[in-house]
Amino acid sequence: MLTCTSKYNTMDNARRDEFTELDRRIVLAAQSGLPLDVRPYDYLASELGVTPEVLMDRLQAMQTDGRIRRIGVVPNHYRLGYIANGMSVWDIANGDVQAVGRQVGAMEIVSHCYHRPRRLPGWPYNLFAMVHGRSQDEVMAKVARIAQLLGHRARQHDVLFSTRILKKTGLRLAGG
Amino acid sequence: MDNLDRRIINELQVDFPVCERPFKAAAERLGTTESELITRLRCMLDDGLLTRFGPLFHAERMGGALSLCAMQVPVEHFDQVAAQVNAFPEVAHNYQRDHEMNMWFVLATETPEGLEATIREIESETGLPVFNLPKQEEFFVNLHFQV
Numbered sequence: 156m157l158t159c160t161s162k163y164n165t166m167d168n169a170r171r172d173e174f175t176e177l178d179r180r181i182v183l184a185a186q187s188g189l190p191l192d193v194r195p196y197d198y199l200a201s202e203l204g205v206t207p208e209v210l211m212d213r214l215q216a217m218q219t220d221g222r223i224r225r226i227g228v229v230p231n232h233y234r235l236g237y238i239a240n241g242m243s244v245w246d247i248a249n250g251d252v253q254a255v256g257r258q259v260g261a262m263e264i265v266s267h268c269y270h271r272p273r274r275l276p277g278w279p280y281n282l283f284a285m286v287h288g289r290s291q292d293e294v295m296a297k298v299a300r301i302a303q304l305l306g307h308r309a310r311q312h313d314v315l316f317s318t319r320i321l322k323k324t325g326l327r328l329a330g331g
Numbered sequence: 332m333d334n335l336d337r338r339i340i341n342e343l344q345v346d347f348p349v350c351e352r353p354f355k356a357a358a359e360r361l362g363t364t365e366s367e368l369i370t371r372l373r374c375m376l377d378d379g380l381l382t383r384f385g386p387l388f389h390a391e392r393m394g395g396a397l398s399l400c401a402m403q404v405p406v407e408h409f410d411q412v413a414a415q416v417n418a419f420p421e422v423a424h425n426y427q428r429d430h431e432m433n434m435w436f437v438l439a440t441e442t443p444e445g446l447e448a449t450i451r452e453i454e455s456e457t458g459l460p461v462f463n464l465p466k467q468e469e470f471f472v473n474l475h476f477q478v
Binding site for chain 2: 228229240277316
């Protein structure tokens with residue numbers, strides 16, 4: 156019985172390693188984008204040397220466990236007219252940050268919301284909420300709505316506008 | 332950009348199907364044809380209205396590490412330091428922002444150890460401290476940007 160169990164475990168591990176290796180190759184092949192071909196998964200599968208069914212199965216598995224957030228398009232905010240990008244940063248009492256974060260993150264005007272560590276003395280802010288707008292005024296008006304919602308729970312806040320994109324390559328696995 | 336382009340952006344930010352003819356399935360939802368959808372996507376990617384089309388991976392769940400880092404760079408050395416920082420392949424995005432903390436970049440590495448090592452290398456290369464601000468919690472990421 157013990158032998159049988161351990162044999163199964165070994166097989167599971169081997170299978171898992173195989174998937175891990177294939178998943179890694181899928182990431183490398185797909186991270187620059189899906190081909191604009193009528194059968195994009197067939198195309199990708201033949202590049203990877205697997206059947207389309209195996210590839211689609213792995214993509215669905217990665218979506219289910221969250222390794223793939225989603226499959227789709229990523230719009231360029233700037234080109235769509237949302238030229239102002241303000242990183243609003245908030246100093247929230249440690250005990251409140253989860254509740255406040257959930258509330259701010261749920262606002263439609265906020266695209267990302269994260270709890271991050273303070274770096275005292277220079278950096279007192281522990282909640283970050285990204286706000287986009289067609290102008291700096293529009294972003295400031297949206298930030299005012301967040302400030303209103305938070306009231307005294309926000310001890311201080313600031314907005315950092317991006318003035319220049321210095322690099323934007325996106326997240327890439329090095330490959331090899 | 333016309334109404335169909337807008338609907339394509341809105342709809343395909345949410346979900347692109349995984350099936351044999353996904354463009355056909357998506358086109359049916361949008362009330363257009365497979366070939367029209369492919370053409371529109373190609374144009375919007377070429378024009379830069381879309382930056383990507385494909386799977387979006389979750390770096391940490393893939394086993395990698397990701398962090399937002401900030402630096403306070405003296406204005407007179409800004410461009411030189413930007414070049415030094417950007418030369419690291421681990422630096423995915425880098426923005427100048429109007430604050431004392433004026434350089435903000437995202438580091439992405441395949442392992443958590445790689446993140447620490449890269450930060451130390453950037454500090455030794457630039458002679459400036461790097462403030463590592465990894466996310467402790469992600470509340471909600473609004474992945475959809477309605478146009």
